[in-house]
Amino acid sequence: MSKAIDTRDVLGALTDVLEARKAADPDSSYVASLHHKGLNKILEKVGEECTEMLLAAKDAQQTGNADELVYETADLWFHSLVALSHMGLGPDDVLRELARRFDLSGLEEKAARKSQS
Numbered sequence: 001m002s003k004a005i006d007t008r009d010v011l012g013a014l015t016d017v018l019e020a021r022k023a024a025d026p027d028s029s030y031v032a033s034l035h036h037k038g039l040n041k042i043l044e045k046v047g048e049e050c051t052e053m054l055l056a057a058k059d060a061q062q063t064g065n066a067d068e069l070v071y072e073t074a075d076l077w078f079h080s081l082v083a084l085s086h087m088g089l090g091p092d093d094v095l096r097e098l099a100r101r102f103d104l105s106g107l108e109e110k111a112a113r114k115s116q117s
């Protein structure tokens with residue numbers, strides 16, 4: 001049985017596991033098998049999971065049941081983290097970018113971009 005982990009610790013712990021799997025046997029680990037197959041395979045999985053997440057969101061809108069949406073979003077986040085890990089990046093890089101954008105209105109940012117071009 002898997003041990004419980006605090007949700008605040010998940011990204012850090014998962015990042016360590018994904019890094020360690022780069023040196024693991026592809027036959028004994030799904031993440032190692034993805035690293036072994038390479039970036040194109042990982043990106044193919046991200047694309048698949050993205051489509052599954054979109055379909056789950058549309059289903060949730062119709063049925064009012066969001067369980068599948070949460071499940072598919074977890075698959076998408078997971079495979080995106082594998083892609084970042086494969087490229088030598090991690091969730092901290094993305095969180096830093098989101099932190100940089102914090103309190104910056106998306107409309108203001110877009111307007112600033114337009115006035116620069």
Ligand SMILES: N=c1c2ncn([C@@H]3O[C@H](COP(=O)(O)OP(=O)(O)OP(=O)(O)O)[C@@H](O)[C@H]3O)c2ncn1[C@@H]1O[C@H](COP(=O)(O)O)[C@@H](O)[C@H]1O
Nearest residue numbers: 014017018021028029030031032033045048074075078079
């Ligand atoms: N969070 C996940 C996680 N989420 C999803 N998956 C796997 O991602 C795959 C999703 O692929 P699909 O749904 O497309 O199913 P599939 O048809 O079997 O996939 P393909 O044959 O097309 O590759 C499944 O095999 C899931 O088990 C995950 N595999 C691993 N993790 C984490 O990564 C850790 C390391 O995993 P291993 O490397 O396998 O030990 C685990 O302890 C978990 O914490």
